Amino acid sequence: MAVDLLLGLQWGDEGKGKIVDVLTSNYNIIARFQGGPNAGHTLVFNGMKHVLHTIPSGIFHENAKNLVGNGVVIDPVIFKKELDKLDSQGVDYKKSLIISRKAHLILPTHRLLDAASEASKGKAKIGSTLKGIGPTYMDKTGRNGIRVGDLEMEKWKQKYRNLANKHQSMISFYDVDLQYDLEELESEFFEAVKILKSLEFIDSEEYLHQAEKANKSVLAEGAQGSLLDIDFGTYPFVTSSNTTAAGACTGLGISPGSVQEVFGIFKAYTTRVGSGPFPTELFDENGKTMASVGCEFGATTGRPRRCGWLDLVALRYACQVNGVTQLMMMKADVLSGFKTLKICTSYNYKGEVIEHLPYNIESENVEPIYTEFEGWSEDLTAMEKDSSLPISLINYIEFLENELKIPIKIVSVGPDPVSYTHLRAHETEADLVCRLLLEK
Numbered sequence: 001m002a003v004d005l006l007l008g009l010q011w012g013d014e015g016k017g018k019i020v021d022v023l024t025s026n027y028n029i030i031a032r033f034q035g036g037p038n039a040g041h042t043l044v045f046n047g048m049k050h051v052l053h054t055i056p057s058g059i060f061h062e063n064a065k066n067l068v069g070n071g072v073v074i075d076p077v078i079f080k081k082e083l084d085k086l087d088s089q090g091v092d093y094k095k096s097l098i099i100s101r102k103a104h105l106i107l108p109t110h111r112l113l114d115a116a117s118e119a120s121k122g123k124a125k126i127g128s129t130l131k132g133i134g135p136t137y138m139d140k141t142g143r144n145g146i147r148v149g150d151l152e153m154e155k156w157k158q159k160y161r162n163l164a165n166k167h168q169s170m171i172s173f174y175d176v177d178l179q180y181d182l183e184e185l186e187s188e189f190f191e192a193v194k195i196l197k198s199l200e201f202i203d204s205e206e207y208l209h210q211a212e213k214a215n216k217s218v219l220a221e222g223a224q225g226s227l228l229d230i231d232f233g234t235y236p237f238v239t240s241s242n243t244t245a246a247g248a249c250t251g252l253g254i255s256p257g258s259v260q261e262v263f264g265i266f267k268a269y270t271t272r273v274g275s276g277p278f279p280t281e282l283f284d285e286n287g288k289t290m291a292s293v294g295c296e297f298g299a300t301t302g303r304p305r306r307c308g309w310l311d312l313v314a315l316r317y318a319c320q321v322n323g324v325t326q327l328m329m330m331k332a333d334v335l336s337g338f339k340t341l342k343i344c345t346s347y348n349y350k351g352e353v354i355e356h357l358p359y360n361i362e363s364e365n366v367e368p369i370y371t372e373f374e375g376w377s378e379d380l381t382a383m384e385k386d387s388s389l390p391i392s393l394i395n396y397i398e399f400l401e402n403e404l405k406i407p408i409k410i411v412s413v414g415p416d417p418v419s420y421t422h423l424r425a426h427e428t429e430a431d432l433v434c435r436l437l438l439e440k
């Protein structure tokens, strides 16, 4: 079995949904391995925009199996809403959607705990999506969680009650005014659990082992980004799972040796939603332009995203931690019209120039050092098949490739689906012609 990984290399929202949608038709199985409904993967399929939160992005492809792996946390209520949307669009998911028995469930009280914990932090809040992600992973590692497989056992409701009661006393421990109607939340939850139970639960690691024997191909789809990884991200302003390559092994039960390609997705600039350090953040007109041209609003929460120049120090780090073999650069079109572009190539860290990501990148410690590039003015979204990229964009791409020693295989030049995604031919350096990745 060949397993390829698709990962975001920044603080999430790199445009993974679009790439995964382009790639899915090449794979037998699309598997989500971590995170939960804090993610929002935007896909445009058959002219319609879809936002998926927990369901893998292969769901619109007839022949792909879509696995929600053991590393994912599932909120039945949000999951049901996603299914309702698919139903209304006539997507037949019953046979193609499979769920690991070992995936953990987000309970209504997990969401409440998330809200209480964030409110109690005041200015130090993480900026969580408040989907109950942190509390659910805490119960997982604390060995208290409820798993999808528990739903097949008669006594699961007792287990649920015990845990929900415990959560309630924990909520009252926080000194915050949280108004909620648990009865109402629970009735919605139990209804949604019924729908979840109508789907196929499997021993997913065994399923993948059998797939390996049958020579099937798997695309493991990451959520969030490497800088939000619980271990390697900008802790504590991170999510609660391993968003990096290693998370695919623990979140699916595959061996490191089965991983082949690691596709790393990054934006031509940087964004971040929520709190936490962001050395290249822009507070000027340039940042505002990136936000408005790039429509930088969170797909899950609608919150405005913070914008800044590309941070090569952080990108280099993410490539190393993940073992990226191919890069894909998204939203190059958003940079059209900037006279000068900047890439942060090193940091002035407490008076010393460094090129690696240090323990603490808070602004009082780190000052970005930039290399400047001439911008381009061409509207990239209007590019036709076989037209050439502007020379300044080529310089930008080649600079990154030389620094990272990893080829940039796809340069996305527009918001619309694959017809605007260009694959850069890589045979020779002089071969700077773009061609359409897929022709529709």
Ligand code: IMP
Pocket: 011, 012, 013, 038, 039, 040, 126, 127, 128, 129, 130, 131, 133, 134, 223, 224, 228, 237, 238, 239, 240, 273, 274, 275
């Ligand atoms: P949580 O995972 O919802 O608790 O959020 C923790 C941090 O990760 C917050 O700063 C969120 O804004 C951020 N985050 C979580 N999921 C995503 C995502 O899918 N894209 C971008 N940021 C995210």
